[in-house]
Amino acid sequence: MGLVDKKLSLRNRNKMLVGVWEDEDALLSATQAVVDKGIHIHDIFTPYPVHGLERIMGVKRSRLARVAFLCGLTGLSLMFLMVWYMYVKDWPVNVGNKPVRFSPSWIPVMFEGTILCTAYGMGIIFFLRNRMLHGIKNDLLDDRQTDDRMIMTIETCEGMDEQGLINLMKEKGAVETREFHNGIQTVI
Amino acid sequence: MIHDSLIRERLVTGDKTAADVTRDISRPILNQPSSAWKIGFTLSLIFLGIFGVSLFWTVWTGIGVWNINKSVMWGWDITNFVFWVGIGHAGTLISAVLLLFRQKWRMSINRSAEAMTIFAVVCAAMFPVFHMGRVWVGYWALPLPNSFGSLWVNFNSPLLWDVFAISTYFSVSLLFWYIGMIPDIATIRDKVKTKTAKFWYNFFSMGWTGSTRSWARYELVSLILAGISTPLVLSVHTIVSADFATSVIPGWHTTIFPPYFVAGAIFSGFGMVATLLVVARKVMNYENYITIGHLEAMTKIIMVTGTLVGIAYLTEFFIAWYSINEYEQYAFINRATGPYWWAYWSMMSCNLLAPQVFWFKWARTTPWFIFTMSIVVNVGMWFERFVIIVTSLHRDYLPSSWVMYSGSLTEVGLFLGTFGIFFTCFFLFAKFLPVINMSEVKTILRNRE
Structure with a gap:
């Protein structure tokens, strides 16, 4: 494993499903539901540390x-x-x-x-x-992800029930769902 | 189990949402400066000018323009040095020690307190550096290879420990402040409109996106930095006290100095935090974030630490009597009844007696009164350092060396000028950076337990 956490970059990735939340409780329950389905969450971007997310997502304790x-x-x-x-x-x-x-x-x-x-x-x-450097270009998915919105990203793979996942996100309080591919986002 | 607290008072009032927090805290940065800011900044620049003139005069003529002499070789300069270093310590205490104790009320005040630390240490450093006289050879204080016959620095001297302690303290505080600010700089980056502002906030936000992985590391790093800053802050003021305590001057050679100095530093630092925040919360409309509850918590710390330094003053007196050492006894009798009695009793009344008023709830919850008391605390703590330094030096073992000392106009100018440095930096900070830690405050909006 290299020193830089490559997962933090959104470039050169498969198509991604993006869910947007505005409430941390809804986000926590959605994360639990997605993980319970055995789906790997690529990352969740939040404007402040939401405690418990990393545990549900299975992020290893930093060394x-x-x-x-x-x-x-x-x-x-x-x-x-x-x-x-x-x-x-x-x-x-x-x-x-x-x-x-x-x-x-x-x-x-x-x-x-x-x-x-x-x-x-x-x-x-x-x-x-953390892939942090002065002046580095940031991979923002939403202008408000450093303000009040929380963004979940799931990298798609073959055989994944994308529609089912989108429905689950909406059911669990996502205010918006999008598709992210080659740097372009489309609302779905 | 996490639940909404029904009985604990809310740390942020006014039913704010995360978006409200961003809007309120970034308002001064995104808008044109207010007239209060312009007036304050202009005043600070005037004081900065006074500093410039006094410093120029000192360097151009030599430190003979100060009134220090062979008996009182440390006067206003080292008094001011210890005064400013002490003020700086509250920033680290609030952000590090209160973080370790999981005191959530620190979240609204830690950013400005940390900024205060950095600016206060800059002010403090001016005095020993320029007291060296020939400031252009100041680098001799560093352990650098040289052509004077491998003349290394003296590692047995607390003055050298100070060089290491203060520079480490400044560097680590700067890192702690900066890392803590990165998520908020990113928030501002995503709000500003002009190209120049976007460039600079993007530059300093280091590509922060708020990934859960980054947050997990960020929180761990903050915790470790808090863990190492706590012994650091204790070591810095212990070493500052060792500048005095390792000497053989009556009134300085006491083992109580380290804890007494640390308590005094926290006391004066909280005094300055209260001075700044009582004004800032009003002028910047942050009353929902820095509530009366925050002010009350600070006054309680002021009262406890004020009492601690008071006990230290009395202990010193007792030990001087108990030691049966006539020089030590004379030093203390001279402090209280000698020609500088007014300084001693100013110190006693401002530091030990005045804070006792905070036993009353009204005193702890009335902003204008807290502001007045914070000034009293700062005056008292300046006098404490003046008393320790000048009363112990002006009458030494040899009566033929006895002198009186008072600061010259240049020394007064330098001291007033450091307020110019401090407030100029603080006003710039309040204009360009978020004064309250937005990302941390957003975590306590729901008053969870």
Whole structure:
């Protein structure tokens, strides 16, 4: 699996069925109904985090916490090495004849380095994984998906009962259903 | 089980829908600036001008234009530094600590509090940087290879820890603020009409579409950033307090400084958040989002932390007596009854006594009164730092070194000028970015439990 989550791009995909909701409870129940039918939901776009959606959709828990831990460990080690090199290896300073080795006064600098590397390391991986880059063209399906509308996308495949699925979406409170193919949307 | 709460007061009033939230919060960005904004921004620019002139004079002539001297070598500058860093801490507290404690009332105020953190840290950084005198060699504070015989920085010094702590704090707060703002920038991107605005909001929204996968990662990253920002904010003010506590100056050499400084930082920071938000909610018509309930919650924190710093003041006094160390005892007697008694008693009355008024519900729920009290808190906290720094330095071990100190016009100008930096940044923020976190507020519209 690559670093960038390719599912976040809507380009080069089969025909997609698109359902639009304006109520989160209706969306949650629709998602459950679609998943219960054994259909894989490609993605759901919401203007705010709708808790529970990712669990119903079966989105795996992100491993960013582990990334953060590794970045923190890297920061800690780098800062330790830096202070050790400057204080012990390169230019040992005789302070009151004390032994030149690790001392608690190194801790604040090492701690700050750990936090900085954790935050920025995790932040960069977060941006990459989420396919986020300054100025990148966004794949918006609806102008209001960052305002008050919630959009469900289902990638079609052979043998799929498309009409049945559209009816299910409407039954479950979709205010609009569309078809998305080659970058063009048609209301159905 | 999730259900609509019947007894808990609503965090957002006025029966708002998600579309209402977008419309209300993005109104200042999409419309022409109001006259209140123009007046405020012009005033801020005047203060920014004062800062520019004072700074130019300081750099051009040297820090001899300040009234600091060999006894009081830290005066208004470090007082202002600690004052601004302290103010900044409430932003991190609101967004990080309250997030960890799952306090949903933070959602309406975290964005502006985080912005306040960033601007306050910028103001704070001005003072130690320009106190160096020859600011053009300021990079000597960094551990860079050099041709002075491998002269590395001193890792035993809290002043160096400060360099690392403040720069890390600024960088991490900026990242936390920015990541938290991306979904809202995307919302604005999809609302603005002009080509230039579309370009810039598109640039900074980084292609955000609101995918469930992105939200799941976003929430995890926010949680981790909150988790690491909490010890970070504690470490930053602990290190600032170590600038004093690791010295051998009577009145500074105390182990109570770290918790006492952290409590003071939260206290003054909430004071400033209250100052800003009481005005902003009125001028920007955000009374449904920043409700009386929000103000009340903030006043409770002000009262608790004010009492904590009060206890710290009394503990210091007690320990000075208990230590049987005559220098320590003299330092504290001198604070309360010496030539700077007025500063000490201003501090005591503003920080310990005044916030006690928040025991009364009327005081906690009356915006104009909260605004007045927030100014009192800020004045008190400035005096706290002035008292700690100046009263401990102006009479040292050697009576022949005893001096009096008061800030010069340039020092006063620099301090007033930092309000120019702070408010100019804040007004620009209020014009171009959403002051309230729209995507988070939309999750609490239904008052669910």
